[in-house]
Amino acid sequence: MQRIIEIESDSFEEPWKEDDFLYFRNRTNSMIDIADYHKGVVGYICYELHEDGISLVNIAINRNLRRRSIGSQMIQFLIRFLKSKKLKYIDLKIRETNLKAQLFFSKCGFRGVRVLRNYFEDTGEDAFLMEYLRFSSNRISFGQDVPW
Ligand SMILES: CC(C)(COP(=O)(O)OP(=O)(O)OC[C@H]1O[C@@H](n2cnc3c(N)ncnc32)[C@H](O)[C@@H]1OP(=O)(O)O)[C@@H](O)C(=O)NCCC(=O)NCCS
Numbered sequence: 001m002q003r004i005i006e007i008e009s010d011s012f013e014e015p016w017k018e019d020d021f022l023y024f025r026n027r028t029n030s031m032i033d034i035a036d037y038h039k040g041v042v043g044y045i046c047y048e049l050h051e052d053g054i055s056l057v058n059i060a061i062n063r064n065l066r067r068r069s070i071g072s073q074m075i076q077f078l079i080r081f082l083k084s085k086k087l088k089y090i091d092l093k094i095r096e097t098n099l100k101a102q103l104f105f106s107k108c109g110f111r112g113v114r115v116l117r118n119y120f121e122d123t124g125e126d127a128f129l130m131e132y133l134r135f136s137s138n139r140i141s142f143g144q145d146v147p148w
Helices: 002-011 018-026 070-084 099-107
Strands: 030-037 040-049 053-061 089-095 111-116 127-133
Touching: 002 018, 002 040, 002 053, 018 030, 030 070, 040 070, 053 070, 070 089, 070 099, 089 099, 099 127
Parallel strands: 053 089
Antiparallel strands: 030 040, 040 053, 089 127, 111 127
16 A cells, blocks of 8 residues: 555645545545555556446556556556456546647557546546546547558
8 A cells, every 4th residue: 555655645735635535435436556566566547336337436557657647557457357348438537737648548549538626636637537438439440550
């Protein structure tokens, strides 16, 4: 838990405290998964299971190990879990100012679906509701091979 708290404090201006993680972990249908590297925690993901889908509520990677696909691998793990449980969606609410994470989730196949005005009580910021749908008709793939 100590390593998680350190990564959290280093990642957010309003970090979860140890009690927040313990409260979250002890709730029914709430999960915390970690990414291990050489027996050390380098990242974690917190999510809630619902009847039809998953709400991702927190993800952070050790600052020194970002941009090495660890976050993407955690999301891929969650998408595989979604498929194995035959659930329909993963959603999340991201701060309007957290552009880096918005880009990250877009790269992982999420799309913005709604703006929730003044969602975050601490700063009054809006939230962007983003979602990943298991069966999406408008997920576009880009490749470098031009077919002519
Ligand atoms: C968002 C976060 C989890 C991404 O983890 P990561 O392991 O660094 O992400 P990845 O290396 O898998 O990145 C995958 C892609 O996302 C995009 N991306 C990730 N971080 C980015 C950044 N800082 N700026 C722009 N694009 C970014 C890129 O397209 C990247 O691919 P590339 O490196 O080939 O260009 C990490 O930056 C983090 O812990 N941020 C602080 C906590 C946070 O804001 N969490 C989200 C809100 S709960």
